[in-house]
């Protein structure tokens with residue numbers, strides 16, 4: 001398998017607090033990597049480092065691309081869209097097209113937008129204003145916009161978290177389908193262990209300052225313990241001690257720990 | 259009315275100002291900057307008064323004050339500025355300063371009305387040339403940055419995610435907007451520049467969901483308002499800005515009514531289709 005993304009010993013410190021500690025992994029073409037972990041574990045921060053929106057104190061990210069310049073597609077966790085935003089979905093997708101210096105769109109550009117909207121099952125929404133779409137429809141349109149620049153790597157930050165279970169499943173299966181048809185690397189952050197189990201080839205489990213990565217089946221082996229770790233039923237003070245305890249166990253037996 | 263030089267001047271300058279305000283208005287609306295443009299025009303008023311006090315060309319004072327404040331707002335971040343209190347404090351401060359400069363300059367009593375309410379007769383050949391040149395520069399900037407600006411205005415999170423230099427775009431837009439405001443104040447007056455920057459665009463957004471369509475419609479509404487305003491003002495001697503606001507308001511309400519009617523019609527049609 002061909003590597004498309006290499007994350008090499010990333011360290012990020014915010015206000016003296018170490019958010020990401022020496023993280024290294026790689027993603028292959030046609031592979032889906034799931035990221036799980038409790039809130040505040042640094043999952044979003046890791047994606048932003050990969051995108052270049054945050055410069056890490058140490059470490060580097062290398063992307064191998066067939067294009068001249070590596071391209072990344074990113075669907076952020078939160079997106080402020082005014083319900084009255086008058087722009088229609090077709091225009092919204094076309095915003096993501098590359099070559100932004102040319103003020104107009106070529107016929108090729110237009111075809112590409114329509115093709116991507118078919119691929120993501122949003123073509124029937126093309127004329128509707130983005131603010132009037134349902135949550136699931138919006139996520140598909142965001143995904144289409146990210147695809148408009150033909151990314152080598154696609155990063156999805158909890159893009160299904162606010163959807164109903166059915167929409168979550170169909171969105172994730174769409175992403176899985178894109179991963180195979182476009183043969184690109186995909187990283188998706190999710191709180192839904194069931195979806196990660198079903199679609200992620202490998203899983204990265206993060207807690208504050210620690211992580212493990214491995215085949216999804218292996219990471220998911222102790223599902224009970226995992227869900228405790230992801231949604232701890234404890235007060236804030238005890239979370240850290242539980243995290244420490246779990247991390248200690250992780251350290252003892254899992255594949256790779258820092 | 260075109261036998262007079264001053265009316266020719268007003269129409270040429272007004273055409274350029276109207277089209278630019280209409281086009282930029284779509285982005286002002288999408289970026290939520292209408293009150294900042296309002297504040298810029300008041301800062302412009304005090305700049306123009308300052309220029310008169312110093313014996314300069316009013317445009318120099320306008321440009322100086324608005325661009326400096328545009329860059330200052332860009333530096334501080336638009337968010338701070340959106341707080342009501344900050345806006346009212348700065349608005350009134352600059353209005354007050356403008357009044358002080360006018361009082362100190364102690365001449366041209368009708369200058370205050372001209373700069374606050376706009377004027378048909380006040381536009382010289384020199385003004386026209388300045389306005390045309392500034393408009394063409396702004397138009398070129400708009401064309402070159404069109405796709406980037408569109409992305410950042412209509413989907414800021416997406417633009418940031420795509421790696422666009424969002425902070426630079428934000429400051430750059432405020433800078434360009436401040437120049438446009440300075441230019442427009444001379445024709446429509448400081449009090450109502452923001453009407454021309456926001457109302458045509460708000461009317462257009464009810465009629466189309468294509469960004470380019472909005473720009474065309476907004477410019478058209480703005481242009482009709484300015485042309486009609488100039489003509490009616492010539493005939494009746496009432497300030498231009500009054501007519502411009504009336505006409506733009508009419509466009510806005512017609513657009514609202516049109517949208518409501520169209521929505522009801524499509525609902526009825528789908529209802530009937532379902533019940534056949």
Ligand SMILES: Nc1ncnc2c1ncn2[C@@H]1O[C@H](COP(=O)(O)OP(=O)(O)O)[C@@H](O)[C@H]1O
Nearest residue numbers: 014015019037038039040041042043044045046
């Ligand atoms: N720009 C920032 N400045 C300072 N601290 C930040 C910043 N972004 C995130 N953090 C902190 O880093 C930690 C990890 O945040 P995040 O990556 O969003 O977590 P997750 O996505 O896993 O919930 C949190 O404690 C958050 O408060």
Ligand SMILES: [Mg+2]
Nearest residue numbers: 043044045077
């Ligand atoms: Mg997050």
